[in-house]
Amino acid sequence: QKEVEQDPGPLSVPEGAIVSLNCTYSNSAFQYFMWYRQYSRKGPELLMYTYSSGNKEDGRFTAQVDKSSKYISLFIRDSQPSDSATYLCAMSGGGSNYKLTFGKGTLLTVNP
Amino acid sequence: GAVVSQHPSRVICKSGTSVKIECRSLDFQATTMFWYRQFPKQSLMLMATSNEGSKATYEQGVEKDKFLINHASLTLSTLTVTSAHPEDSSFYICSAGTGTSTDTQYFGPGTRLTVL
Secondary structure: OOOEEEOOOOEEEEOOOOEEEEEEEOOOOOOEEEEEEEOOOOOOEEEEEEEOOEEEEEOOEEEEEEOOOOEEEEEEOOOOHHHOEEEEEEEEOEOOEOOOEEOOOEEEEEEO | OOOEEEEOOEEEEOOOOOEEEEEEEOOOOOOEEEEEEEOOOOOEEEEEEEEOOOOOEEOOOOOOOOEEEEEEEOOEEEEEEOOOOHHHOEEEEEEEEOOOOOOOOEEOOOEEEEEO
């Protein structure tokens, strides 16, 4: 079993839809959870950063972490064509172990 | 804030030559920099972690003599692919952080290496 599982998609939605992206993980030591957006042939861009369980909202984006289920989600409201990209979840254990473990990424296309 | 640059953005070289890629943190001091490679439609694979002024820590399976990493200052790390071969063709991405437990990583735009 991989440490982080993420459905690679592709996921195609109409403009304005609510998008739900998810990752599961197996390492209970993970404390910090991130979502990155990566456009084609570009480096990842940090979208959301969450510590431990709970919700965090930033504009149209909401990140949820459920450590008891080892499950994290990213919701995108009122999706736009400019949201079309690959979304990568990442997590780390913190302390001296701040190396990130990434999911494979989900390719999202928002159709106008 | 938290801008990381990479140079060059794209490089094509002949087999057997060496290629140097630079990674700079433009508006913060990066005590730790990370080097990743990414194959098409794959996730990022960590190659090595470098701390300013010390030797890099390589991940299992990464040849340290082939991928030379230098982190000479708090704003600059370089990755040199020595004696490059076609199988080294990939997308190389660096990231930088301040190295504290609550920090995250900010990524550069990546360098696409093609070895002919």
